[in-house]
Amino acid sequence: MISERTILVVDDDSDIRGSVADALEEEGYRVVCASNGKDALHLLRDERLRPDLILLDMMMPEMDGWAFRGEQRKDAELASIPVVVFTAYGVPSETANQLGAAGFLKKPPRLDDLLRAVVMTG
Amino acid sequence: MSAQPKRIFIVEDQRLIAADLENTLRKLSYHVVGNATTGEEAIEKVSTSHPDLVLMDIRLRGDMDGIQAAGAIRQRLDIPIVYLTAYADEETILRAKETSPFGYVVKPFNERELRAAIEIAIYKHETDRLLTEERTRRQAAEEFRLIVDSVRDYAIFRMDAEGRITTWNVGAEQIKGYRSEEVLGKHFSIFYTPEDAKAGKPESDLRLAAAEGSIEDEGWRVRKDGSRFWANTVITALRDEKGRLLGFGKVTRDDSDRKRREDVQRFLDHATMTLTSTLELQETLDRVTRLAVPDLAEWCLLDLPNETGHLVQVATAHVEPEKEELARRLGRGLPSRVDLQHGARHVFRTGKSEIHPQLDDPLVAAGMLGIEYPELLRELGVLSYICVPIQFRGKTQGVLNLLRSASARRYTSSDLAVAEDLARRASLAIDNARMFQETQEAIRVRDEFLQIASHELKTPLTPLQLQLDTLAHAFEKSGVQNERLSARLETATRQTARLSRLVESLLDVSRITAGQLLLQPEEFDFSEMVRDVVERFQAEARNAGCEISVGGETALVGRWDRLRLEQVVSNLLSNALKYGARKPVEVEARASDGMVRLAVTDHGIGINKEALGRIFGRFERAVSLRHFGGLGLGLFIAKQIAEAHGGSIVVQSQPGHGTTFTVVLPLLSSVRKAASKALDMESEL
Numbered sequence: 001m002i003s004e005r006t007i008l009v010v011d012d013d014s015d016i017r018g019s020v021a022d023a024l025e026e027e028g029y030r031v032v033c034a035s036n037g038k039d040a041l042h043l044l045r046d047e048r049l050r051p052d053l054i055l056l057d058m059m060m061p062e063m064d065g066w067a068f069r070g071e072q073r074k075d076a077e078l079a080s081i082p083v084v085v086f087t088a089y090g091v092p093s094e095t096a097n098q099l100g101a102a103g104f105l106k107k108p109p110r111l112d113d114l115l116r117a118v119v120m121t122g
Numbered sequence: 123m124s125a126q127p128k129r130i131f132i133v134e135d136q137r138l139i140a141a142d143l144e145n146t147l148r149k150l151s152y153h154v155v156g157n158a159t160t161g162e163e164a165i166e167k168v169s170t171s172h173p174d175l176v177l178m179d180i181r182l183r184g185d186m187d188g189i190q191a192a193g194a195i196r197q198r199l200d201i202p203i204v205y206l207t208a209y210a211d212e213e214t215i216l217r218a219k220e221t222s223p224f225g226y227v228v229k230p231f232n233e234r235e236l237r238a239a240i241e242i243a244i245y246k247h248e249t250d251r252l253l254t255e256e257r258t259r260r261q262a263a264e265e266f267r268l269i270v271d272s273v274r275d276y277a278i279f280r281m282d283a284e285g286r287i288t289t290w291n292v293g294a295e296q297i298k299g300y301r302s303e304e305v306l307g308k309h310f311s312i313f314y315t316p317e318d319a320k321a322g323k324p325e326s327d328l329r330l331a332a333a334e335g336s337i338e339d340e341g342w343r344v345r346k347d348g349s350r351f352w353a354n355t356v357i358t359a360l361r362d363e364k365g366r367l368l369g370f371g372k373v374t375r376d377d378s379d380r381k382r383r384e385d386v387q388r389f390l391d392h393a394t395m396t397l398t399s400t401l402e403l404q405e406t407l408d409r410v411t412r413l414a415v416p417d418l419a420e421w422c423l424l425d426l427p428n429e430t431g432h433l434v435q436v437a438t439a440h441v442e443p444e445k446e447e448l449a450r451r452l453g454r455g456l457p458s459r460v461d462l463q464h465g466a467r468h469v470f471r472t473g474k475s476e477i478h479p480q481l482d483d484p485l486v487a488a489g490m491l492g493i494e495y496p497e498l499l500r501e502l503g504v505l506s507y508i509c510v511p512i513q514f515r516g517k518t519q520g521v522l523n524l525l526r527s528a529s530a531r532r533y534t535s536s537d538l539a540v541a542e543d544l545a546r547r548a549s550l551a552i553d554n555a556r557m558f559q560e561t562q563e564a565i566r567v568r569d570e571f572l573q574i575a576s577h578e579l580k581t582p583l584t585p586l587q588l589q590l591d592t593l594a595h596a597f598e599k600s601g602v603q604n605e606r607l608s609a610r611l612e613t614a615t616r617q618t619a620r621l622s623r624l625v626e627s628l629l630d631v632s633r634i635t636a637g638q639l640l641l642q643p644e645e646f647d648f649s650e651m652v653r654d655v656v657e658r659f660q661a662e663a664r665n666a667g668c669e670i671s672v673g674g675e676t677a678l679v680g681r682w683d684r685l686r687l688e689q690v691v692s693n694l695l696s697n698a699l700k701y702g703a704r705k706p707v708e709v710e711a712r713a714s715d716g717m718v719r720l721a722v723t724d725h726g727i728g729i730n731k732e733a734l735g736r737i738f739g740r741f742e743r744a745v746s747l748r749h750f751g752g753l754g755l756g757l758f759i760a761k762q763i764a765e766a767h768g769g770s771i772v773v774q775s776q777p778g779h780g781t782t783f784t785v786v787l788p789l790l791s792s793v794r795k796a797a798s799k800a801l802d803m804e805s806e807l
Contacts, residue, residue, distance in 0.1 A: 109584070111595060
């Protein structure tokens with residue numbers, strides 16, 4: 001792999017973060033995790049993290065996926081980072097549409113689904 | 123003498139005398155229409171020529187003399203006969219008298235005698251005729267008057283041409299309340315309502331009757347005491363033989379009972395229609411009070427108990443919109459007067475209707491209605507009060523208060539019957555609306571729970587499934603050969619995938635019922651999608667002991683919701699494996715007539731006829747739950763998805779030989795949203 005691609009995984013469940021990270025790292029991605037929207041914004045703004053893709057859970061404490069996406073879209077520097085809605089809540093495809101996300105991934109995903117979503121939208 | 127010459131017929135057997143007679147008659151300006159020489163000839167000719175008078179010789183040749191001939195003619199025809207005779211013996215005169223002759227002329231006659239006899243006979247005949255006619259007419263009139271007088275159910279009377287009453291029967295007295303002596307000579311407009319009288323209806327009715335001969339009408343009329351009744355009336359113009367208007371005859375029937383029955387039935391039918399056309403609770407309550415006004419009440423209050431069991435006014439209506447707001451804010455402290463033996467609370471307690479026709483004291487009325495400020499009642503007006511219970515499920519569930527403020531409309535027992543009928547219909551509607559509301563609420567709670575449960579179940583499934591997949595992947599990459607380990611890993615993966623599908627199905631049901639099954643169409647190859655799904659099922663198929671073969675055409679490109687159709691194929695495949703009895707399963711996709719057909723065939727236990735009709739229903743299964751588990755949702759969801767694509771799903775099965783499910787989808791799918799469809803289903807719950 002010429003340049004290592006970075007994926008930001010935002011999810012309040014540590015096992016989910018860990019599993020996704022394991023699976024993606026296995027495939028050679030660099031994975032950074034945040035446990036809610038606020039942490040993710042901190043990484044992006046203060047740590048100046050620029051991932052190739054954000055995998056975004058919706059229902060999270062402190063700052064949920066909707067609020068995070070709202071902040072991200074308002075921020076000119078961050079708005080262009082593609083987001084994949086990653087949720088078990090409601091109808092993920094619709095949520096993705098509403099938020100102008102690049103894609104969606106239903107929970108629980110098969111490994112193939114996860115990799116396909118990352119490859120196709122990264 | 124009129125201008126027309128009188129027509130005379132001569133019966134005379136002596137020709138000379140006959141000719142002389144004819145001459146004389148002509149000279150006297152009579153018209154001789156014929157003559158005869160025998161009685162038989164006379165009878166025949168007179169019958170055809172119809173003369174004004176017959177001159178009949180008594181002595182005739184032949185079997186019949188003049189007296190006999192005259193008798194025969196008089197029997198048939200009303201024609202005066204004058205006898206001609208040369209002599210008259212007593213016996214002949216007596217015989218002649220029997221035929222009531224109009225005169226005799228004794229031969230030889232002179233002109234004067236002849237003319238006098240003829241004129242007298244004709245005059246007498248005309249006078250007799252008129253007298254008889256008049257007698258007959260009087261007799262008929264008298265008989266008719268007796269009939270008319272005795273008719274009690276109809277008012278029958280006559281009026282002169284101006285509409286003043288000239289006759290009056292018992293029925294008229296009965297219906298209208300006037301005695302004959304009070305009403306004769308009065309103008310008939312006193313029977314009309316003031317509005318109709320003012321509008322000139324009495325006069326126009328007479329004009330119309332005069333023009334048309336007779337008119338029939340239905341409408342309100344007024345009795346002597348001012349009360350109104352629903353009348354059916356016929357006015358007939360009476361004319362003499364010259365067509366001059368003599369006056370009018372009027373027949374009136376009191377149809378109030380029929381009118382009332384019809385009105386009540388129409389009112390109740392309307393009530394049923396109005397109440398059954400909504401299921402929304404508050405709307406139903408509002409409609410109940412609005413229905414009562416104005417036909418049954420000037421204002422109406424509906425009381426239902428609140429959570430603590432106290433009656434609360436939940437709907438209000440008043441004929442005057444500006445007073446409705448006042449009626450709504452009556453400040454009814456219903457719980458305060460427990461001791462009261464009448465009124466809303468009492469009806470609520472006993473479940474028995476009450477009618478208070480005379481409720482003139484606002485203080486008493488306030489007590490019955492549980493109103494703290496009686497002065498408000500004065501403004502709203504109360505003179506008469508009915509309170510009926512709202513009852514369903516064998517319990518009194520509220521009361522309906524009906525109030526009238528117009529003195530002419532105090533409540534009667536028939537109003538109470540209508541009020542009770544309305545309350546029964548209202549009860550049914552309120553019960554239905556309540557049940558519907560509760561059901562809606564229960565569905566909402568269920569769906570909300572399913573949403574949460576599904577979300578909560580999927581959260582732990584996410585790392586579980588990913589870890590298993592990653593583990594299997596890593597194990598495969600490691601190149602380690604361990605059959606037992608890889609089989610266990612496969613089982614764990616398979617069961618986790620199955621659990622994920624089950625959780626997804628749960629949520630789908632609530633989405634479908636909530637109308638949220640939205641399709642995300644994209645273009646893809648149907649046959650390739652089918653192969654993908656089959657591939658994913660290989661592990662499960664091995665476990666079930668069934669081999670899945672895929673056939674048919676390839677490259678069936680169209681626009682559908684890929685994930686949803688994968689779900690359809692998955693559901694059909696998992697059924698085929700479950701009931702496939704370890705025999706091969708065939709999957710085949712083909713296109714024809716702009717449709718894609720996917721057939722999934724197993725050779726397992728099959729479905730009996732009785733179950734075929736219901737297997738697509740929610741939570742249905744063809745087999746006993748003890749032998750085969752499952753949520754009973756797979757086919758239901760598959761059918762909803764197929765139909766949302768504008769397609770369908772059908773089943774053919776032979777018990778013991780297997781089952782084929784065929785999904786038919788339009789190639790150029792006109793994908794419609796499933797929302798409306800899903801709402802339809804909701805009502806079948």
